[in-house]
Amino acid sequence: MRVFEIRDDWGLDNLRPGQREVPRAGRGQVLLKMRRAALNARDLIVPERGYGRATGELPLIPLSDGVGEVVEVGADVTRVALGDRVCPTFFQNWVAGSPSAAAFASALGGPLDGVMAEYVCLSEEGVVKVPEYLDDAEAASLPCAALTAWSAVSGEARLRPGDHVLLQGTGGVALFALQFAKLHGATVTVLSSSDEKLARVREMGADHLVNYREHADWARATRALVAERGGYDAIVELGGAQTLGQSLRAIRPGGTIAMIGVLSGLDLSLSLGPIVTRQIRLQGVTVGHRDDFEAMLRAMAAHRVRPLVGSSFPFEGLKEAMAHFAQADRFGKTVIEF
Incomplete structure (x- = not known):
């Protein structure tokens, strides 16, 4: 499968396209075929190892935000089903309550591999279903900002x-x-x-x-x-x-x-x-937990709140998207099409 990854050394020059094996869903896991990703300010910081050791290890797949379709479920999965459209949660190990060191160490796109891959395998506890009224670009913009x-x-x-x-x-x-x-x-x-x-x-x-x-x-x-x-x-x-x-x-x-x-x-x-x-x-304030993500989605659906999407770039244009995101005159979320 196609991926973007930071490899060999830190620095934006070392963010390059690559290939990895498609993962398989194990017990309690789901495999997502990604449809869109979205950029946040931290995505410009991570390639420079801006969070120190908490940034993770190389090679690293960047970006935390996206939306995908569940194409495989492992044993004992009950929260989602095949064909569901879901967003990964930013902190994979923060489901509810107060944060912990373990929760803060489970951020996608650093230190954990992120969503700039055609397929992403996650725990079923680390995804949320997306309301039908949101399109893929709108849904992809939600997990972090x-x-x-x-x-x-x-x-x-x-x-x-x-x-x-x-x-x-x-x-x-x-x-x-x-x-x-x-x-x-x-x-x-x-x-x-x-x-x-x-x-x-x-x-x-x-x-x-x-x-x-x-x-x-x-x-x-x-x-x-x-x-x-x-x-x-x-x-x-x-x-x-x-x-x-x-x-x-x-x-x-x-x-x-x-x-x-x-x-x-x-x-x-x-x-x-x-x-x-x-x-x-x-x-x-550092993002939030999964239960609040789902509460936010319920409120958005009740009032038909739509995220503001600005510019869209193809998968291969990730670095061009990042350059655009860094410009002061952008307005609305910057998304990546898969």
Whole structure:
């Protein structure tokens, strides 16, 4: 079968097409014929061994997100059947409850082999059925970015109707967070440096738009929108080192900052006082577990939420897709066709 794999040494130059034997489904396992895959920010980090030893060993098949058809089932499989369309879960060993070291060591696309293979063999516990109304490209985009947004908005922030949410940027997680926040009845403010992208998120339901290039002190500009509340109930923090300080100024007392991204850096220099004196909840979010994935799919199906797919590339065009994904002007998920 065709695969893409990082071999010989780390580095994007060592990501190349190759061939492997088609695996067989053992007891409790299912074999998927992959239909689509989708890119996330971590897929640009993994080839450079950006997570250190936690990235895994070579050779490594990259990418975590995709959708496939069950074409073989092993003995004792009960959760899915032949012909079912399923998504792999990002963390193969995190079914429910609190995370563990073992759960975090079971991510597809590093350290475990990912989905850039024509056939993928997984435990039946590591797949979820896809709602029929979603097409393959939409379904492929869900396991990482969508579940991360769902975990932040529905889980950690515990949004209620009438809450106010601030989202940083218009990347994959932010766009899903916008859709899920609106599903929960929240009022949403979106930050971006692009007026064109802000216009597009307005069409998706965003209530307030702030261009942070025009408003460098965006904490002041956004707090003015929620002055009567004393700040935002929740902020989806994607920037990291250069944005967290302003998020602390924009959040209300007792509010939640869902810490997801570190796009502007890892090393912090800020006052811890506001976190303590205003009882702010700073919560890290790393994707989520299978039970929440299935809860998210039920909510999406009930409200017919559709992921926003941007560009599509053929299997052989993985590296071109990655180059496209790295561009600042992309909008919507980037998918790979098998």
